[in-house]
Amino acid sequence: MVQSSKKNQGVPEPTIRRMPSYLAFSEGLLKKGQEFVSSTQIANYMNIDPTQVTKDLSYTSIVGKTRVGYEVRAMVDILSSFLGFTVMDQAFLVGAGSLGSALLHDDGLENFGLDIVAAFDVNPGIVGKKINDIEVFHIDQFRDLAQEMKAIIGIITVPAEYAQSVADLMAAWGVKAIWNFTPARIKVPDDIVVQNTSLYANLAIIFNKIHTDKEEAL
Amino acid sequence: MVQSSKKNQGVPEPTIRRMPSYLAFSEGLLKKGQEFVSSTQIANYMNIDPTQVTKDLSYTSIVGKTRVGYEVRAMVDILSSFLGFTVMDQAFLVGAGSLGSALLHDDGLENFGLDIVAAFDVNPGIVGKKINDIEVFHIDQFRDLAQEMKAIIGIITVPAEYAQSVADLMAAWGVKAIWNFTPARIKVPDDIVVQNTSLYANLAIIFNKIHTDKEEAL
Numbered sequence: 001m002v003q004s005s006k007k008n009q010g011v012p013e014p015t016i017r018r019m020p021s022y023l024a025f026s027e028g029l030l031k032k033g034q035e036f037v038s039s040t041q042i043a044n045y046m047n048i049d050p051t052q053v054t055k056d057l058s059y060t061s062i063v064g065k066t067r068v069g070y071e072v073r074a075m076v077d078i079l080s081s082f083l084g085f086t087v088m089d090q091a092f093l094v095g096a097g098s099l100g101s102a103l104l105h106d107d108g109l110e111n112f113g114l115d116i117v118a119a120f121d122v123n124p125g126i127v128g129k130k131i132n133d134i135e136v137f138h139i140d141q142f143r144d145l146a147q148e149m150k151a152i153i154g155i156i157t158v159p160a161e162y163a164q165s166v167a168d169l170m171a172a173w174g175v176k177a178i179w180n181f182t183p184a185r186i187k188v189p190d191d192i193v194v195q196n197t198s199l200y201a202n203l204a205i206i207f208n209k210i211h212t213d214k215e216e217a218l
Numbered sequence: 219m220v221q222s223s224k225k226n227q228g229v230p231e232p233t234i235r236r237m238p239s240y241l242a243f244s245e246g247l248l249k250k251g252q253e254f255v256s257s258t259q260i261a262n263y264m265n266i267d268p269t270q271v272t273k274d275l276s277y278t279s280i281v282g283k284t285r286v287g288y289e290v291r292a293m294v295d296i297l298s299s300f301l302g303f304t305v306m307d308q309a310f311l312v313g314a315g316s317l318g319s320a321l322l323h324d325d326g327l328e329n330f331g332l333d334i335v336a337a338f339d340v341n342p343g344i345v346g347k348k349i350n351d352i353e354v355f356h357i358d359q360f361r362d363l364a365q366e367m368k369a370i371i372g373i374i375t376v377p378a379e380y381a382q383s384v385a386d387l388m389a390a391w392g393v394k395a396i397w398n399f400t401p402a403r404i405k406v407p408d409d410i411v412v413q414n415t416s417l418y419a420n421l422a423i424i425f426n427k428i429h430t431d432k433e434e435a436l
Contacts, residue, residue, distance in 0.1 A: 089428070195427075
């Protein structure tokens, strides 16, 4: 394995998680016409220490200037590119029910470099239709389309009990990363990336905090 | 402050995050007709240690039986209720653009106890319409409707640069928790719960991992 470039390698996950916020903040400043931004200004916005901001940005090619800080335009360009938002990656979505079709409706994903090229389901009421111009195929066609379209990201939005079998199918047919929106835990070969995003887990945290506060106040 | 009940108080966030997966697993077993489940079986599914499962479940009223484990039906009932999924909480959504309307299309949220009662936007092309039977009002009507409808959760799906002003509006008009889907960091009074869910931050992590692997393999 020759490591000709490893620009993004070894970047801590918390750093990657903060960067879209730095990007959003910089885009806001750009619209307001601000030319430079300091690490202190970013730190205040984020409620974190300025040294953390400096450290995070040191993973990128952004260079700050003494006294004036970072150029806002460069922040936007370099962060978008660093985060992979400027290159399109093709994705398959399996499970075009309520959450799945919700994601198919979100054009924002495309702006952030995710191009959902096909959706799959088993429901005869959905298969064959188009959602936001994306065709919904029967899951039995997954193998053929995977060979033809070569999407590298698989999005799972099926009911939790089917998540593992969908993950197996994706792993078998060339998907390199799985974005799992179900609360199910899936097992895949080591070379496949899994990212879990459970809206309902986040919802549970909100409910827990509200209801605890409520009870505390009784 | 009289603490008459503090059932869910002091439950660690990682525990709350794992519980929807325990619930999903139990629901799957229930459908298959399995009557009991052991902590080891849950631990294998989750790829964690059985003692962690036992500890997590000890926060709830679920009681395991020696040799047989936990009753599956009780797991489903008690976890759903513990996580707040069986009680409806009303929510307002501000920003009925692509991500916002995507969430309005997700009936799954209602099954998990979140009832979005009204949406708000400024776009004349959207205001006055209904998305999945939920009316979209002009943001200027927020104050009046907040007093009338008393939603306690505010969902923010506006462009990042407007997130703070929407949060201010929500904080002023009685929202107790804010679910922020933008990459912006928002500031609110201490008694308001903020939950950040940035799909794009999760996407950035996927891209980073795929692209790093790609470069490694060159």
